[in-house]
Each structure stands twice: as structure tokens, then as C-alpha cells.
Amino acid sequence: MTSSVDPPSQAAGVRQRLVTPALLMRFVTAVGASSSFFLLLSVVPMYAQGVPGRGSDEAGLVTGALMLATVVGELMTPWLTARCGYRVVLGAGLLLLGAPALVLTLSQDMTWIVAVCLVRGLGFALTVVAGGALTVSLIPLERRGEGLALAGVVVGVPSLVGLPLGTWLASHTGYGPVCTAAALLALISIAAVPGLPGREVAPGKPIGVLAGGRSPALARPAAVFAVTALGAGIIVTFLPLAVAAQYSGLVAAALFVQPAASAVARWFAGRHGDRHGADRLIVPGLLASAAGILVTALTDVPVAVIVGVAVFGIGFGITQNATITLMYSRVPASGYGTVSALWNLAYDAGMGIGAVGFGAMAALTGYPWAFALTAALMVTALAPAWWDRAAGRDGRS
Template identity: 65%
Template sequence: MVLRLVTIVGASASFFLLLSVVPLYAEESGGGSGAAGLSTSALMLATVCGELAAPRLTARYGYRLVLASGLVLLGAPSLLLTVSHSMGTVVAVCLARGAGFALTVVGGGALTAVLIPPERRGEGLALVGVMSGAQSVVALPLGVWLAQHTGFTAVFVIAAVLPLATVPAVAGLPRREPAAQKPLGMVDGFRTPALALPAAVFATTALGAGIIATFLPLAVPAGRAGLVSAALFLQAVTAIGARWVAGRYGDRHGPAGLVVPGLLLCAGGMLATAPTGSAAAVLVGMALFGTGFGIAQNATQTLMYARVPPSGYGVASALWNFAYDAGMGLGAVFFGLLSAGTSYFTAFAATGALMTAALVPAWYDHRLSQPPAATPETPSDAKDRPTDPCP
């Protein structure tokens, strides 16, 4: 597990170091804001496509090869940016890094589920979430700071070295165990309600996360950059803490009961954030949303792993990560269209209200998780049943 955490730190730190730096580099290299958007779009497109393809690769080649390949694709292409400023190179690097990140989160996620005992799965996944979340809190602003003070080349080299340096740790991880049955495919995952329903609920909360990351800096009145930074930091920290608490609680009482509270807290956070001119409203809203998002992350992921055999861990990991990335992307697009025709207040309030529609799949999923009711015995059945000779 320690070796797996080493690979998580290398992959997450590299990914978040360049998440804002590459668009900045593309813009300053003469491409303008369109180039910045194109670089991010290429990264996310390759990530989503890679997540859909990763389960088949994992089933065929095993966890270690897929994870190691992802680390190499995430790191090595970054070095190309030190020698070329062309937009074609930037897009190619983003496509390669997106595919590499997809392989690390899907192949690595399935491997993580194998390493954690089922009775401590929630806590183990929470630990993984804390490690990766900490990288986003630290590496995202650090990458921009380094680019401004040391130059882009230093950031690109660091982002390449971090995942490549963790590749040897993969050798100490277990191979994929032979599956006792045919592995699930992605189509099977989308068709299986036990996986698709919690993924749909989580995608709804991720929709809010994409909106906050993209539009909160624009919605808060100009001149209050300190409030935006504090709110985003508060959201990230509360999400990490809630993910840890939800994991420990879920191991003791079951994760199914946490899905709806997590969803409602996310919706409440969006509603509370609507009056973006109020610092108190923004901070309270981000604390609520962060708490709900952390709960939803752990509860849905733990549920999905618990509902498949080990041969289905790859699909569960891919479907959960697909819900994460697709939800964030769709959230930004939806909110942009909505806010353009109304106002940020109306858009935040309407989004919070619309998020409650995910209570429908959450309710169906809750029904799936309930054991069937026992058929009451008739007196004759009780009389005919042999008694247990042991006290």
C-alpha cells in the first residue's frame, strides 16, 4: 500500500502541477485564450477516452503494466515542451498526458481495491483520496508560482521527473490475479444498475465541482481575489476531511446511507453560494459543498467496488472516474450557457435546485441495497422445521 501511495503522489503531483501551467504556456506562446482552452480540452478528452479503454487494457495486460505505462505517458511527454513552443506540440503533449493520467487512475484504482481488505475499503479509499487531494491543494498553485518565478522549463522538468521516478515502485506491487470469471466490460458497467446508479449520483456532484472551479472566480465581484482563494481552499480542505470521515463511518455502518446526505449537502452548498456578493455566503456554501462532495466521493466509490468481484474492479474504477471527469466537463458547459442568459445568482440557485433531481437514481440505488424482506413463517412451517440441537 505504501508503494501504491508513492505512485499516487507522483502521478497526482505531475498532473496538477501542469493543469494550469500548460494553458498559461499556450497563451503566452502566442496562441491566445483559444489555445489555452484547446490545451485543456485535449487533456480532458484524452482522459475520458483513456478511462473508457483502460478496463480492457487492464484485463489483458494486468495492473502493473497499465499503471507503469500511465506514469511514463504522464511524465515523459512533458519534456517535449522544453524544446518546442508550437501549438501542435502542446496539443500532442496534452493528449498523451491525458491518456497517461487515465491509465494511472483506472489501473491504479483497480489495484488499490485489491490491496485493501474489504472490511476497511472505505478507510483505505479515503486515504488514497487524502493523498491525491493534498496534491491538488499544493501542486495546483505551486505550478503557477514556479512558472512565474523560475520559468516554464523548470516546471516541465519537475512534472516529468515526478511520475517517472515512481515507476520502479510498480515492480513491488502485485500482478493481476487470474479472474475466476470473465471480466466485466464498460458496456456491462453502464448496463448494471448497481454501478450506473451511484455513478450517476456522483456525476451530479462532480457537475457542481466543475462549475465552482471554472466560474467562482468570475462570479465573485472583481477585487476580491482573496475571497476566491480562501473559498476554493476551504472547499478542497473540507472535501478531503469529509472523505476521510465518510470512509471510516462507511466501514462501520455501510456507505449506502451516505450517498443522499452527500448529494443534499452539495446541492445546499450551491444554493448557499448564489449570493456571490456576500463573503459569508460564499464561504458557507463552499464548506457545505466541500463536505458533501467528499462524502459522495467516498460513499459512491466504496459502493461500486463492493458490488463487483475482483474481476470487475477495473470497470468500477473506470466508471467512477468517467463520472467524475464527464460531470465536471458538462457542469462547466451547462453553467456557462445558463449564466449567459440569466445571472450568476440565478445560475447557482438553479443548479443547486436541479442537482436534487439525482435523488431519483439515489432512491432507486437505495432500494437495490436493501435486503429482500423475509417471508413470514406460518405456524405449520414453524412446527415442521427441525429445531437446532445446539443451544
């Protein structure tokens, strides 16, 4: 696997159109899936913890179950997409993501909640992996970083709105209405699926997910991104529980600031990466992510919480764009599905491990120390980041 196998750009000076009708339809499905997912991401742990006697372990368990099912689904999605095509897999994913949300509030039994999370996680996996491979195939090569940044912003807006809106709706209207809204957002977006390509015939031998995971050219950036994703899973799951209740509105503000900072940073990282190389951004993004989590450890200081999640958001957005752009540049078009799977595996495994591990850690140390220890753990990802830069300078993958 070489450092870059992309074909050369078209005629010099020709700037291809970025947003096409097919890409717009893809954005509709992306918004539907992302809105449904993020609207409930912080709400379901609150719902699970609403029974007397439950604590951080149960909150972490439901997010962990969601991410576990997502990871398993992401491993099989490239195979499904190769056989069934984009439309079938995306439509099935939106259905599995939306329909279970309608029945979540039938019971607060942990077995029921975990079962709903498992089905929704599988549906989300189908949408992100098949959708990610489809998205990159619809973006002109010479504008890939910018196009992926735009896609990131499109997906980021629902998280920007959905995370704080979900917790607000749950507090003011109850869990039933917010679950219904999350279901409808995914189910209605299925109407855009017929406007998408069914499948793409790409030259080159397909790359299996396991083979891609064994390639250092893909594994190193994926590992760095997985470590930064720990912080994302922790913030959405535990920030509503860690911040003192007397700071009214702080959680909603923080859950707005973090994805907003990520979306803006991801956009600028994409444009910068197209011009100067995405590999230069990974170490700064990682360091900013760790610094943000460390500042957030001051959970009883409102300004520190806002600044911390903002700095984390900037670092996370940079790392998101830099890692996925770098990984796509290292495979032929036939490997796009594998890159999408590996990158999303890193994302969701990081979020799930972060939620489960942080819940157990916080039960022993309290939230501030758990945030500080997480920041220290994230710094260890500097090793694969530096190895990747060194391999790139040497012309190796």
C-alpha cells in the same frame, strides 16, 4: 449482479493490517500522478486564456479535452490491464502524464495546448483505473471503506496543495517552472512501479465496462457521482476567472479549502460507511454538494466563496467515498477493474461536461447565474439516489 458478492470476513475479532509495503508503493505512484495532474489543472486554462481575445470558451475547451481523453482512456484501461498487468499500464500512464507537460509552453496555439491535454488525459486514465483496481485488491475486505478513504486522502493531499500552488507558481515564476515540476513528479514516481504486483488472478468472469454500465447496481451510484463531479470541474476551471481580481489570495485559499474539506469528509465517510453502510451517505453528500455550489454563486462575497467551496468539498468527499465503496461491494474481485473504470468515467465525464457546459453558460448568463443553475441541475440526481436506496431496501441490485 447481486447487492453484495464479497466473501465473508476472516475470523471474528481479527483486524488485518491496512498499510502494507505494496500499498505504500501504490501510494507513491498515486501521489506522483495526482500531483502532476492537479498542479496543472487550473494552470492550463489560465495559460490558454492568456492570449488576447480568448475567454471562458477556451478555458473550458482545454479542461474538456483533458477529460475527454481521460474518459476514452478509462474505457480501454481494464482491457489493457487484463493483458499487460498493473505495472506496465501504470508505468505507461505516468510517462504519458508527465512527459507532455515538459513541452506545453512551447506554444500558446490552441491546437498545441489541446493536443498536450489529450495525451496527458490518456496517461491519467491509465493511472487512475489500473491504480484504482490495484488499490482495492490490496485492502482487507472488512476495512475497505477505511482503506479507500485513506487512499482518497493520499490522493487528495496533492490536490490540496497542487491546485493553489500551481496557480501561485504560474503567477510568480511563470508557466515553464510549474510545467517542469508537474512533469518530474509523474516521471520520478515511475521508480515505485517495480514494487507493485504485476497482475492479480481473480476468480469469476470479468465484467466488461459496457456490461457494468448497463447494470443499475453500478449505473445509479455512478450517475449520482457524475453529477456531483460537475461542480468539481467548474470550481477548478472557473473559480480563478469568476472571482473578482481585487480579492487577493481568495482563489488560492478557496482552492485549498475545497480539497481539504473533501479529504476530511472522505475519511469520515469511509469509517462511517464500514459501520453503518455507505448507501445512507449518498443523498446527504449530494445535497451538500449542490448547496455549496449555490453559495459559491455569490462570487463577489469572499466569505460566501470560502463557505461555498467548503460545503461543496464536504458533500463531494462524502459522495466520492460512498459511491465507490458501494460499487465495489456489488461485484466480485474480477469486476474491480470495471468498477474503477466506471467510477473514474463518472468523475472525469462530470468534470469535463461541467467545464465545457459551464463555460458556454457563463458566456450567456455570467458566472453567478451559471453557478446557481448548476446547483439546480445537481439536485436532479436525487432521483437515481432514491431509486438506489429503494432497490437496496428491497434486496434488489
